[in-house]
Amino acid sequence: MHVPDGFINTPVSVAAGVVAAAAVAVSLRGARRELGGLSAQAEGMGGERTAPLAGLVAAFIFAVQMLNFPVAAGTSGHLLGGALAAILVGPYTGVLCVSVVLLMQGILFADGGLTALGVNITVMGVVTVVIAYGVFRGLLKVLPAGRRSVTVAAFAGALLSVPGAAAAFTAVYAVGGTTDVPLGKVLTAMVGVHVLIGIGEAAITAATVGAVIAVRPDLVHGARGLTTRLKLRIGGELVDAPAPAASPVAARSTTAVWATGLVTALVLAGFVSFYASASPDGLEKVAADQGIDQKVEEHAAKDSPLADYAVKDVADARLSGGLAGALGVGATVAVGTGVFWVVRRRATATASDATAAEPSAV
Template sequence: MHVPDGFLDPTTSAATAAVAAAGVALALRGARRELDERTAPMAGLTAAFVFAVQMMNFPVAAGTSGHLIGGALTAILVGPWTAVLCMTVVLLVQAVVFADGGLTALGTNVTLMALVAVAVGYAVFRVLVVLLPRTRVGLLVAAGVGAFLSVPVAALAFVGLFSLGGVADVALGTVAATMGGVHLLIGLGEAAISVAVLSAVLTVRPDLVRGARHLQRDVVLAPRPPAAHPVPVADAS
């Protein structure tokens, strides 16, 4: 859903650019807590992977396609603040090098796909991780629902911006219905890809999934030695 130049008026574009800049500034601070020697290369890889998979448009309905956004997936893999930075780099390269998404719309696209999609996807994921069983399946369901919801919410956020600063005069209700509907379908693809990728990484290297740390901790604590209950020994003498 890369927004081109021209859809939104200059005021709205400037406002979203300010929101995007503030979000990225916060993320530059927050990401320092998430990144260390091991996770930094993972973040670079995740961004490159998201760029690649975003090229894979899949058909969703007659004459319409969609592609992964990757905000939820990235946040679960490397942490939400780092995800904002990764998504911003992807969108920046797409806009500047590949003319995908407008230059004046870069702030809008960062707001929608690096801030809204990451925040919604990760927040839903965290809530469901707490509510669902602490298992691999529970984690994947939480990730899938978060990824799924991030897409229509980002699409409706665009409609919200369009209602404030859309250049064209069109019926907003029907635009919202069309955008929401088609992005529900694209969200299903987003969920499928995100769950498949997370499942693969969890199989090979579960220690590299930041959002799965609660599962790792269980594994470490599980083999508690029986010597922690010394009562029978004390009775013997």
């Protein structure tokens, strides 16, 4: 659903950019708590384990977005990633993850317009996270506490987030569209095809969240606090077993998970992506059918060495696409990790300052 330059007029693109910048600014503050700020430490939210994985989540989303899957005749879809990121690392950090992915795609791969970056962050990042995480948390309040409920809630949140994003794009187009197209037809077409794409999004999100929960439930932001206490039968009655002592951070190393996730992302982007559907995605198909793309503009980064997910001057299509995908994963994990490391450092510094400012007991 990457919106190219020319779909939305300049004033609305600028306004969307302001909205996106404000959302990123708010997310930076919220991510400090999710990545290990004072409140996170006080509540035992595991921020020290989230920080090194946030960059990996961004890279994984980048890789899976290269895997377009067929959803209808001549149409494909791909992961948006807002639901997955929000559930794995938290909603504020999730917005930042998707924003990093969109920035890398726009600058390096000419995917998604640069003047439309604000629109893309707002629609694909903010809207998907808000809808998905809202549905996710709402369902967890009514479902039985447990890992299965987390997976079910993740599926539902991801499913609804995609047509929600499609509706949000239609709303933006209604205000700033550059062509005169009946909005009812655009809304029907966008939501219709993205409901189908949402099923794929939901399946990928639920499968990924379920896989991480099976190995390290403590690393899933949305699953924290939902662990069922072990029951012991004493005197014929079931009672809660004593809570296990908290293990030190060093004993909860994320190295194996991080390495496995990175290798998986590299394989998906560098090899599996070659077999992805070549059909236009939902937005491209609707734009062509409804005439939204009449004033589309060439991408400012069209001459990038990695434009269109291919390495320039590498003739072999499989090798060219594989190298581009691997480079994209590497660039995204590097930039994402750098961003989240800075946020984490500032969170730690803020927590330390707050602790030092507390009056000592007399």
